[in-house]
Amino acid sequence: MIIELDMYQTLAIAVVVLMLGKFLRKKCSLLEKFCIPAPVVGGVLFAVFTCVCYVTGIVEFTFDDILKEVCMVFFFTSVGFQANLKVLKSGGKSMLVFLSLVIALILAQNFLAVGLSNVMRISPLVGLCTGSISMVGGHGTAGAFGPVLEDFGISGATTLCTAAATYGLIAGSMIGGPIGRRLIEKHKLLDTVVQEDDSLLVEEEIKHERHASMYPSAVFQLIIAIGIGTVVSKLLSLTGMTFPIYIGAMIAAACMRNIGEYTGKITIYMGEINDIVWVSVREARKILSHSTDKDTLAVFVDRVQEGAATAQNLLIVRHAKAESRKSWKGTDANRPITPKGAAMAFALNRELACFNPTRLATSPWLRCQETLQVLSWQTERPMEHINALTEDAFAEHPAVSGLAFREQITQTLNSRETTAICMHRPVIGGMYDHLRGLCARKQLAKQLIAKSPYMPTGTAMSLFIIDTPQGPSIIDIQKVSPIVY
Numbered sequence: 001m002i003i004e005l006d007m008y009q010t011l012a013i014a015v016v017v018l019m020l021g022k023f024l025r026k027k028c029s030l031l032e033k034f035c036i037p038a039p040v041v042g043g044v045l046f047a048v049f050t051c052v053c054y055v056t057g058i059v060e061f062t063f064d065d066i067l068k069e070v071c072m073v074f075f076f077t078s079v080g081f082q083a084n085l086k087v088l089k090s091g092g093k094s095m096l097v098f099l100s101l102v103i104a105l106i107l108a109q110n111f112l113a114v115g116l117s118n119v120m121r122i123s124p125l126v127g128l129c130t131g132s133i134s135m136v137g138g139h140g141t142a143g144a145f146g147p148v149l150e151d152f153g154i155s156g157a158t159t160l161c162t163a164a165a166t167y168g169l170i171a172g173s174m175i176g177g178p179i180g181r182r183l184i185e186k187h188k189l190l191d192t193v194v195q196e197d198d199s200l201l202v203e204e205e206i207k208h209e210r211h212a213s214m215y216p217s218a219v220f221q222l223i224i225a226i227g228i229g230t231v232v233s234k235l236l237s238l239t240g241m242t243f244p245i246y247i248g249a250m251i252a253a254a255c256m257r258n259i260g261e262y263t264g265k266i267t268i269y270m271g272e273i274n275d276i277v278w279v280s281v282r283e284a285r286k287i288l289s290h291s292t293d294k295d296t297l298a299v300f301v302d303r304v305q306e307g308a309a310t311a312q313n314l315l316i317v318r319h320a321k322a323e324s325r326k327s328w329k330g331t332d333a334n335r336p337i338t339p340k341g342a343a344m345a346f347a348l349n350r351e352l353a354c355f356n357p358t359r360l361a362t363s364p365w366l367r368c369q370e371t372l373q374v375l376s377w378q379t380e381r382p383m384e385h386i387n388a389l390t391e392d393a394f395a396e397h398p399a400v401s402g403l404a405f406r407e408q409i410t411q412t413l414n415s416r417e418t419t420a421i422c423m424h425r426p427v428i429g430g431m432y433d434h435l436r437g438l439c440a441r442k443q444l445a446k447q448l449i450a451k452s453p454y455m456p457t458g459t460a461m462s463l464f465i466i467d468t469p470q471g472p473s474i475i476d477i478q479k480v481s482p483i484v485y
Helices: 007-027 029-032 036-057 068-080 085-117 124-129 138-151 158-184 214-237 247-262 270-275 281-287 291-306 339-353 367-379 391-396 398-415 425-437 442-447
Strands: 002-005 062-065 312-318 359-362 383-385 419-423 460-468 471-482
Touching: 002 007, 007 029, 007 036, 036 158, 036 281, 068 138, 068 214, 068 247, 068 291, 085 124, 124 158, 138 158, 138 367, 158 247, 281 291, 291 471, 312 339, 312 398, 312 425, 339 367, 339 460, 339 471, 359 367, 359 398, 367 383, 367 419, 391 398, 398 419, 398 425, 398 460, 398 471, 419 425, 442 471
Parallel strands: 002 062, 312 419, 359 383, 359 419
Antiparallel strands: 312 460, 460 471
């Protein structure tokens, strides 16, 4: 049996595992004594549990990691904001010694990994998966370099890098904690600690003060650094070397931080950046002070209560601009899209890819097929032809077309797969008549225009649908309108 967990369920499991680790750490004094982190405690137990389930054939878990790359980039960008040159200078000789030791460790790890791979007669690239990529870089670097190594022919490199990083994290925590505590007790370091001047390590009091209004600015600074980082990463790639996706963002964040420190022209909201955390809705209401922020939170809560966490996505696509009926000499079924229509289809498919449709359905007529063709090629997902959704079929038997479309909604809800359906203008108008009755609110129904052309060519309408005892219900609608030059 395979249990597939979506983005929300995966996040929930991660939180439960973390809470379990915190609980066990409090209950077991040995874990706290030797400084074993709560994520390691919970993570090891969950890893053992899933491994036993997989080996015994009881159940296999698959997790949606769509948030992994986004969260990873945000995390490393926030790390880049910590790069204060004033603090680094204050480290003096000790900082240089530490840096030298780290470089030596990186080289030693890679030489050892490559050397052992040669002894074992396996690819040196496999050895690098267990070297500094995973042992120093951790899971972030493992996730970045894994696909690169796979492009070089190392099958499963991402999994291998991630597994090595996990082992290194667990081993480091379980070994480093006890050894560190032993050294502290042996040398009585707590008795000889000197309270140093850490003024460089903290913001001035006026900067350190927190205000709810500052948090959006902190998030904006993170986003700006990530945006600039994409350009920096592209420039770095021109050197012919490979860098993790987050390196550019870290460099951009570090530059922004130090420009702000030395010029005083930019206020970097370090306190707020460090304070960005997951909180409950009740706590969020207490933190927020601006009315518009509270309104946004209220809308979010309403959507969750409506079932947004379990909603499935159905994309209605109108085909790209086709040859005019007057100029086309062949059958209407074979009327193709124009060169501008091809550009529209290309741009639209890039937008549709953001929704990650795993099912592609279309009228079998050529212009509809051509509109989804790029997405089908790129994702290697076939297009299902629905004869009842052609213009002729709808004109002759509109009820049959409506039934066929309703079956697509049911299949989307049952399979829990995002579906994209490409149709014609008159068919879309007929389906809109049916869909208005499924809208949870009158405001949503108004977005399903009742007048022709209903939707511009080369655009899409994203419907978020939940299953209720009364049947399917649309709780949100988003328009997808790509820019075509």
